[in-house]
Amino acid sequence: MCKKTANQSSRLSSAPGIDCPEISTFVDLYHYYDTDKPVCYKNALCIFVLNTGIPLRRHFDSNNMGGYNFYGGLENTVLVVRTTSTVYNYDYIWDFMFYQNRVMESKVSATGYIHATFFTTNGLNYGTKVYNHVLGNLHTHLIHYKENSFESIDLKYVNFTNPWNPNDTIVQSKLHKTQHTTECSAAFQFGKKMPRYFHFYNPTTRINGATRRAIAFSSTPWPQCAAKRCEGGGRHQLG
Numbered sequence: 001m002c003k004k005t006a007n008q009s010s011r012l013s014s015a016p017g018i019d020c021p022e023i024s025t026f027v028d029l030y031h032y033y034d035t036d037k038p039v040c041y042k043n044a045l046c047i048f049v050l051n052t053g054i055p056l057r058r059h060f061d062s063n064n065m066g067g068y069n070f071y072g073g074l075e076n077t078v079l080v081v082r083t084t085s086t087v088y089n090y091d092y093i094w095d096f097m098f099y100q101n102r103v104m105e106s107k108v109s110a111t112g113y114i115h116a117t118f119f120t121t122n123g124l125n126y127g128t129k130v131y132n133h134v135l136g137n138l139h140t141h142l143i144h145y146k147e148n149s150f151e152s153i154d155l156k157y158v159n160f161t162n163p164w165n166p167n168d169t170i171v172q173s174k175l176h177k178t179q180h181t182t183e184c185s186a187a188f189q190f191g192k193k194m195p196r197y198f199h200f201y202n203p204t205t206r207i208n209g210a211t212r213r214a215i216a217f218s219s220t221p222w223p224q225c226a227a228k229r230c231e232g233g234g235r236h237q238l239g
């Protein structure tokens, strides 16, 4: 808990009912960045449960006679840990979401005020007129998450003989995993073919003794970073 002092009213805090649901648990946090003594941020974190409005799983098993053998379903209740950060005109809302099936999702939403410039007709090539004399311009937000263990997964197509018909060959897709143990190996250049899936995982925990706990996403291409002036990981599609 933050101690009550005069200057704390100006510290960041999440507004119940707006930034986080009213029923959230709010947590004060200290940070030590850019300061010679701990600074307490009131309501820096909020924790709440969220019903996503779509079941995590369901199955209706019909008996094909107008009835059913069984129905099984689970509502999707997610534990959300949320914080916000304000960077100049922008506000980012950071969510870490924990699902009942052990999936973890991280999500960032950008809000606040847009970055705008003076409107000229030529500016329409680089943005949209949002108000008199105001151009909401094209620009890029780069967000980096630091991860621990990382592998990429691709599909390889392998020819093999049909076991039921030796004269016939079948093209079978096969999972091909590549472990990336260095930052260099994990950096993917722009314009190069990206692996189909990425797995960030905890190497010490396994489900059913085999499957790694992981988060996965598929790649989205992003163009070559202009003028090569971008920060660190911004030079790569992933890295």
Ligand SMILES: [Cu+2]
Pocket (backbone or CB within 6 Å): 114, 115, 139, 140, 141
């Ligand atoms: Cu922006």
